[in-house]
Amino acid sequence: MSLLARFTHVANNYGKATALGANPFKVRMEKVISPTEAIVNGRQTTLAGTHNYLGLTFDADCIEAAIAALRQEGTGTTGSRVANGSYSHHRGLEDELAEFFGRRHAMVFSTGYQANLGMLSALVGPDDHLVIDADCHASIYDGCKLAGAKVTRFRHNDPADLEKRLRRLAAEGGNKLIVIEGIYSMLGDEAPLREIVEVKKKYGAYLLVDEAHSVGVLGERGRGLAEAAGCEADVDFVVGTFSKSFGSVGGFCVSDMEGFDLLRVASRPYTFTASLPPSVMASVRAALKALQERPELRRKLHDNAALLYGELSRSGFTLGPVVNPIVAVRLEDPETAIRFWNGLLERGVYVNLALPPATPNGWSMLRVSVSAAHSAKQLMHIAAVFRDVAYDLGILEMPVRAAAF
Amino acid sequence: MNGSIAVAEAGYDEVLRDVMTFLNDQTKRRYEITESTNMARDLNLDSLAVMDVLLALEDKFDVSIPINHLAEIQTVSDLARTIIDIKKG
Numbered sequence: 001m002s003l004l005a006r007f008t009h010v011a012n013n014y015g016k017a018t019a020l021g022a023n024p025f026k027v028r029m030e031k032v033i034s035p036t037e038a039i040v041n042g043r044q045t046t047l048a049g050t051h052n053y054l055g056l057t058f059d060a061d062c063i064e065a066a067i068a069a070l071r072q073e074g075t076g077t078t079g080s081r082v083a084n085g086s087y088s089h090h091r092g093l094e095d096e097l098a099e100f101f102g103r104r105h106a107m108v109f110s111t112g113y114q115a116n117l118g119m120l121s122a123l124v125g126p127d128d129h130l131v132i133d134a135d136c137h138a139s140i141y142d143g144c145k146l147a148g149a150k151v152t153r154f155r156h157n158d159p160a161d162l163e164k165r166l167r168r169l170a171a172e173g174g175n176k177l178i179v180i181e182g183i184y185s186m187l188g189d190e191a192p193l194r195e196i197v198e199v200k201k202k203y204g205a206y207l208l209v210d211e212a213h214s215v216g217v218l219g220e221r222g223r224g225l226a227e228a229a230g231c232e233a234d235v236d237f238v239v240g241t242f243s244k245s246f247g248s249v250g251g252f253c254v255s256d257m258e259g260f261d262l263l264r265v266a267s268r269p270y271t272f273t274a275s276l277p278p279s280v281m282a283s284v285r286a287a288l289k290a291l292q293e294r295p296e297l298r299r300k301l302h303d304n305a306a307l308l309y310g311e312l313s314r315s316g317f318t319l320g321p322v323v324n325p326i327v328a329v330r331l332e333d334p335e336t337a338i339r340f341w342n343g344l345l346e347r348g349v350y351v352n353l354a355l356p357p358a359t360p361n362g363w364s365m366l367r368v369s370v371s372a373a374h375s376a377k378q379l380m381h382i383a384a385v386f387r388d389v390a391y392d393l394g395i396l397e398m399p400v401r402a403a404a405f
Numbered sequence: 406m407n408g409s410i411a412v413a414e415a416g417y418d419e420v421l422r423d424v425m426t427f428l429n430d431q432t433k434r435r436y437e438i439t440e441s442t443n444m445a446r447d448l449n450l451d452s453l454a455v456m457d458v459l460l461a462l463e464d465k466f467d468v469s470i471p472i473n474h475l476a477e478i479q480t481v482s483d484l485a486r487t488i489i490d491i492k493k494g
Contacts, residue, residue: 129471134456134457134460144472150471150473151471151472151473152463152469152471152472153456153459153460153472155460164464165463165469168463168467168468168469169469172469356451356453357451357452357453357454362453362454
């Protein structure tokens, strides 16, 4: 039997997804023009599926900082910080992150994925319990596997369900670490953090919040859901990524936990990975500065999200429950979603295709991510193209006046 | 517990029957479910759907079934035995 034979069902689904047009998993950005535009299949395309929330990928200060670091410190660190040492940017970035979040400690990882792997695998062991929201990201599920702790899921965004499961675990020994996200990447909905904090306190558990999609997006200063909900002191660990609002790559964790620095040698995904190159960290530091000094970016992001959400909602699409920069458009079935995604791409609009089992409740969706860099004109265009495709596929009925032409 | 079953007293046959009833309801009786039915292969349940089955069965039997057990749970019989083992502690 072939080594890959166990992926037969994956191959079948993959075949179905690619048979209806372009390959949704292999889109080639032939030329990236700006945070919101690229050439795809020779066509000028509006990007609405890149989670570039603050639009900083082409920010002049971020680019200049990266170039300067590249010239001064070279292209890469060629190894882990444990083996090759920490560059000034590693500690500089960690100090600035700790200060930004008002925490005693910060630790930088090479990707957001590794930040979850690195934290979960080091914080708990086989005698402990991870209690995770059912809709958590794959990196959290993979971190759970690496941790070896007993893993219990609770129903998405349901504090009463969390409490029920913690109650069942109350008699068992070991620490309990609750893991949730700030904004969930599929539907754009937020965790009911205050209620979850109440349950956490009642059962003496710890709480880790992955704010990958909410740092730079939520909170008066952009510190994420914990800031927006006013419960930062009750969140033991905040994990985040540099690949969304910060416009680069990498991940981090901040905390006030005593002994946090031990994780630098206890967390294998941290210890045994090549560290971030200086140029990446320099651009992230510039992005962190922009995030703090330019709150207008966050305001623009929310105005843009409201504009697109309103347009699509009024058009008759079924959307995620909250207005956030992730606008999830629910469709009937995988085939409709794939056809819709192709229709958009053929008309020059790029969004994310999200199919089960990666989606909650087995839904088929298109995930649109809004950026502060989108103009109102671009967003109106995206909404108009969504309507066009929906009319073509018979999902929405064309308004009488438009149909008369 | 409301709607939960006292598994500690229940034998394998009873738990198996309850698991099968539950799976029949979940899959809208589209399949012939037996003790040896493989949930992923025969019921066409993806990994997430199997985890959701565990989530619901935790409530039905008022037990905690860590998803670490997933690798060992392939058939309906495996699932019933896991529930009994966990409840016995």
